[in-house]
Amino acid sequence: MTQQTLHNCELINLDDMLQNGTVVNGVMIEKPHRLITASTIATQVIAAVCSSSFGLPIKAAELKRY
Numbered sequence: 001m002t003q004q005t006l007h008n009c010e011l012i013n014l015d016d017m018l019q020n021g022t023v024v025n026g027v028m029i030e031k032p033h034r035l036i037t038a039s040t041i042a043t044q045v046i047a048a049v050c051s052s053s054f055g056l057p058i059k060a061a062e063l064k065r066y
Contacts, residue, residue, distance in 0.1 A: 010049045010050070012045060012046065012049055014042055014045065017029075017041070017045060018031065018032060018038050018041065018042070019031060022041075022045065024041075024044050024045055024048050025048060029041055029044075
């Protein structure tokens, strides 16, 4: 029997992705030349990583005790 390790932490190297390009959802993304493009790419990368992460959602009410 094989056991997969599930994790709830994603460390994204945005600097490397923006400087050297990356692939998001099977699409090659080249180095951006404008700030607005870099911001859009960063948003898409973060959304793609978040959508593939594991874990339980946290409700705002649960954070009040901290």
